[in-house]
Amino acid sequence: MSHKQKLNIIVILLVILECLLLAPTIAAHAASPSTNVYEQRTIHNLNGIGKYYMGREIAQVMGHTGAGWLERPNREAEEQPSKIISVLNLKPHDVVADIGAGTGYMSFRIAPLLTAGKVIAVDIQPEMLDIIEFFKKEKNISNVEPVLATLTDPNLPPASIDLALMVDAYHELEYPQDVMQGIIKALKPSGRVVLVEYRGENPFIMIKRLHKMTQKQVRKEMQAVGLVWRETKNLLPQQHLMVFEKPNTNS
Structure with missing residues (x-):
């Protein structure tokens, strides 16, 4: 050679x-x-x-050291999370589980609307729950309840929630099917799951690829656990807002 x-x-x-x-x-x-x-x-x-x-x-999960990113001052301008809350159709007595709550950014914006209900702020990181406890005292909001989850279990009682909200969190679940099964058990009949994810179809959205999801993929994974797709709202600058429902087997 x-x-x-x-x-x-x-x-x-x-x-x-x-x-x-x-x-x-x-x-x-x-x-x-x-x-x-x-x-x-x-x-x-x-x-x-x-x-x-x-x-x-x-x-990979964004660790508690990324808390500053969740609370960044320009988040409203970039993501318009207030629009998420405006289309959730919340009722005063609703119980909402904020799954992957992080610092409670969404929890504390939802809680004032639930005058007879509450937000359960679920996270696997104790450090994030400590931040939520700090904000509870600082903001004087009492109807946000921090809950420590595990990698496979959201740690929610059966038939206890009306809505499960996940904002940029689902794609990081290490055991997504297990967690979703736990959420479905926790949902009341006809309870809803709302997923907000950066649009994976758009390569120009400057978020790392694995931290984006296509609507097709999300719908496939939710169908696999028995949730029914109801609608997708593309009212956000960079994210899908996808609404799913737990079938009411009693009807």
Whole structure:
């Protein structure tokens, strides 16, 4: 083999290696047959955890050190979260679960509307719940209840909530099917789930790919746990707002 041929082989190998690094969603090996709904892969996106659910890689959780991002002053201008609240059709006695509540940004904006109800602010990070407790005292809002969840369980009583809201949170759930099953049990008959996610269909939305979701993917995953899609509102600058409902089996 000539020196030139050896160089060509080396170049080809380097190109193959680069392609593998730039295509993180390619599996390192075929998944072994399993009844498990999750698949672990060794080659994955740097912003993912290497676990896949229904063809989607799960994103890394934004830790409590990112609390400042949630409370940034320009969030209303960028995302217009007040529009989310305006279309939730909340009633004064409703019980709303803010899943992945973080600092309680949405919780504390919803709570004043629930004059006879409350917001259950659910998160897996105790540090986030500490921030919520701090804001409860600072804002003098008593109807926000922090709840520590686990990776697989939102820790909500059966038939206890009217609405579960997830704003930019669902894509980070490490066990999405398990958590959704827990949420469905916690919903009252005909209770709603509202998911807000950055639009994965739009490559020009400058959010990391794994922190965006397409409407098609969300609807597929919600259908898998028995939720019924009701509507998608594209009233937000960068996000889908998708409404699902728990079937009322008593009707």
